[in-house]
Amino acid sequence: MLAALHIVAVLTVIGVPLAGMLAWARRRLPSDQSGLVDAIDALLPQTQCAQCGYPGCRPYAQAVAEGAAIDLCPPGGSTVQSALSRLLDRPAGAPQQSGPPRVARIDEQRCIGCYLCVKACPVDAIVGAPQLMHTVLADECTGCELCLAPCPVDCIELIDVPPPPAARPLRIVARPRNREPAAPEQPCIRCGACVPVCPEQLTPQELYWYCRDQAWDAAAARGLASCIECGLCNQACPSNIDLLRHFALGREALRAADSAAARAADARTRYEEHQAREQQRARARAERRAARLRADGGERPWQR
Amino acid sequence: MADLGFIFVGALLVNNFVLAQFLGLCPFMGVTRRYEPALAMGLATAFVLTSAAAISHVLYHLLLVPLDLEFLRIICFIMVIAGFVQITELTLRATSPLLHEVLGIYLPLITTNCAVLGVALLAIGQDLSFLETLVYALGAALGFSLVMTLFAALRERLDHAPVPAPFRGVPVALVTAGILSLGFMGFAGLAD
Numbered sequence: 052m053l054a055a056l057h058i059v060a061v062l063t064v065i066g067v068p069l070a071g072m073l074a075w076a077r078r079r080l081p082s083d084q085s086g087l088v089d090a091i092d093a094l095l096p097q098t099q100c101a102q103c104g105y106p107g108c109r110p111y112a113q114a115v116a117e118g119a120a121i122d123l124c125p126p127g128g129s130t131v132q133s134a135l136s137r138l139l140d141r142p143a144g145a146p147q148q149s150g151p152p153r154v155a156r157i158d159e160q161r162c163i164g165c166y167l168c169v170k171a172c173p174v175d176a177i178v179g180a181p182q183l184m185h186t187v188l189a190d191e192c193t194g195c196e197l198c199l200a201p202c203p204v205d206c207i208e209l210i211d212v213p214p215p216p217a218a219r220p221l222r223i224v225a226r227p228r229n230r231e232p233a234a235p236e237q238p239c240i241r242c243g244a245c246v247p248v249c250p251e252q253l254t255p256q257e258l259y260w261y262c263r264d265q266a267w268d269a270a271a272a273r274g275l276a277s278c279i280e281c282g283l284c285n286q287a288c289p290s291n292i293d294l295l296r297h298f299a300l301g302r303e304a305l306r307a308a309d310s311a312a313a314r315a316a317d318a319r320t321r322y323e324e325h326q327a328r329e330q331q332r333a334r335a336r337a338e339r340r341a342a343r344l345r346a347d348g349g350e351r352p353w354q355r
Numbered sequence: 356m357a358d359l360g361f362i363f364v365g366a367l368l369v370n371n372f373v374l375a376q377f378l379g380l381c382p383f384m385g386v387t388r389r390y391e392p393a394l395a396m397g398l399a400t401a402f403v404l405t406s407a408a409a410i411s412h413v414l415y416h417l418l419l420v421p422l423d424l425e426f427l428r429i430i431c432f433i434m435v436i437a438g439f440v441q442i443t444e445l446t447l448r449a450t451s452p453l454l455h456e457v458l459g460i461y462l463p464l465i466t467t468n469c470a471v472l473g474v475a476l477l478a479i480g481q482d483l484s485f486l487e488t489l490v491y492a493l494g495a496a497l498g499f500s501l502v503m504t505l506f507a508a509l510r511e512r513l514d515h516a517p518v519p520a521p522f523r524g525v526p527v528a529l530v531t532a533g534i535l536s537l538g539f540m541g542f543a544g545l546a547d
Contacts, residue, residue: 057422065414065431069438076445087452116456140457264515 087116094134097319098126099173100195107173107322115139126193153209154192155199159184161206168198168207174318175325193318237290245284245294251277255284255294262297267304275301359490362483364545366494372470373502374532374539379470382461383506384528392457393507397500399443399462404471404499407436408492411475412485432475433466440466470499506535 092112103123105111115121121135121143129143136143157168157177166181176192179185189212198207245255253274261270275298284294372378379400386396411432419425444462448455455462465471474495478488509531518527 054424057424058427061418061422061424061427061431062434064418065434069434073438073441073445076442087456090453138453140459260515266515269515 088112090138091115091135094127094131094138095124095315096126096131096193097315097322098193098195099318099322100126100193100197101173102126102195108319126195152212153194154189154212155187155194155196155207156189156210157184157186158206158208159186161204163204165203167201167203170329171198171201173197173322173325175321191318191321234291236292239290239292242289244287244289248283248287250281250283251279253278255298258301259292259294259297262301265304267301267308270301271305276305278302359487362487363490363494366474366491367498367501368539368542369545371498371502371539371542372473372495373499374536376473378473379468379499381464382468383503383532384525386458386461387503387507387510387528390504390507390511392454393503394500395447395451395454396458396461397503399447399458400465400468400471400503401496401500403436403439403443403465404474404496405489405492407432407439407471408475408478408495409485409489410435410439412478412483412488415479416485428476428479429472432472436471436475437466470495502535506532509535 088109089112092109095108095112097108099107101107102125103111105114111119111123115135121139121141122132124131133143135141155176162179162184164179164182164184166179166185169177169179169185173195174191174193176188177185177198178188187207194209196209199205199209239256239259241256243256245259249255251274257273258270258275258278261267261273262275267275278298280295280298280302282295285292288294366372370376373380373383382396382400387393411428414431414435415425415428419427419431440463443465444455447458447462474492478491481491483491506528510528513527513531522530
């Protein structure tokens with residue numbers, strides 16, 4: 052009997068302070084989710100198209116943080132989906148069938164200048180003024196279809212974006228004049244001969260593995276961006292690997308990713324400014340209305 | 356002093372809890388796919404392990420032994436461990452929600468990580484003093500973190516290695532773990 056009492060007493064002595072400590076910790080430490088939401092929001096394309104069913108990218112990021120599906124973003128497609136699945140360690144669903152990118156086009160003959168589509172556009176891609184013809188800036192349009200519904204004369208349609216002309220930057224590499232014909236490439240033997248010659252103190256050998264496997268993120272983390280493409284590693288390589296070609300491809304991929312990120316950030320700012328302007332207009336309208344009501348003394352001529 | 360050193364190195368390398376005693380294999384295989392989560396998991400487990408072993412030692416000698424209740428030790432230790440795991444989880448959720456999301460279920464599973472309970476029980480089985488228990492637990496904790504980071508680094512490199520298709524993923528990781536364990540056998544005789 053005494054032993055049983057002892058057992059209860061011991062477990063209480065251990066349990067009560069632990070419970071107290073936990074309660075204190077729970078109160079002191081806020082269960083803050085905003086860091087995660089920021090990280091998710093940064094991956095979303097910021098088109099604010101609401102095709103996911105949430106009013107914008109930030110609300111969708113919040114929903115994902117609370118467990119919503121990660122495959123609801125059509126503009127992001129499988130790229131965003133796989134990035135989210137990496138970030139959250141959740142399985143990526145079947146890759147989405149995303150068609151070619153599309154933009155809106157206004158049939159200017161039929162446009163009546165009602166200004167409704169300009170207000171609906173989340174990224175200010177439609178220019179024009181009331182009673183005048185509107186048109187779409189194809190570079191800014193994200194193809195979100197939000198302008199289709201408000202148009203009273205159905206003069207907006209989505210068209211496929213014509214593929215951009217292949218305007219790749221010209222790259223010129225100076226080579227010694229009497230260079231022997233290129234010997235066949237052999238596998239990397241990890242000799243490290245390329246490391247000491249690199250003027251930027253990179254490890255071309257590692258960069259080469261990552262570029263070959265198209266692990267651009269890993270390559271960027273090892274400083275691929277600071278490669279000056281001098282070609283010294285090419286000459287040092289005993290296996291005759293054209294390291295320069297791999298690095299050039301990698302830097303191209305990094306540049307493409309950078310410009311996509313810049314466009315997304317730009318779209319986000321424009322969306323936020325647009326929201327702020329809309330709110331400002333709504334407030335001004337409400338004030339004018341209130342002033343009008345005050346001016347006529349609250350009388351309703353039609354109710355007299 | 357030399358004694359403490361022996362205990363420390365013994366727990367850290369020679370009798371490494373993961374690679375020599377095969378305790379705590381669940382996070383060892385589960386959270387070592389990438390380096391940062393593995394390091395965080397190692398440090399979280401290290402914190403829980405050290406504090407739980409110290410508190411368990413005090414409880415055992417001040418409460419359970421005088422009352423002749425030694426048979427309660429497992430349930431008492433588990434309670435202490437579970438409490439510390441909860442505190443760790445709350446702290447982590449407040450300070451780094453991203454890491455919290457990445458570690459996911461493995462964080463509460465520290466409670467059932469047998470290395471944590473193992474250290475507390477083994478320290479009592481070997482009749483260590485409080486200071487010795489602390490050093491022993493610290494060694495075991497650092498050993499666990501060390502192995503986690505080592506293995507995660509190896510697996511990150513394995514991702515880029517040309518592994519034959521049937522071996523990709525877990526199989527080659529298991530083979531790697533075996534070789535790593537063989538390597539740690541080389542420490543035998545270092546501090547015993």
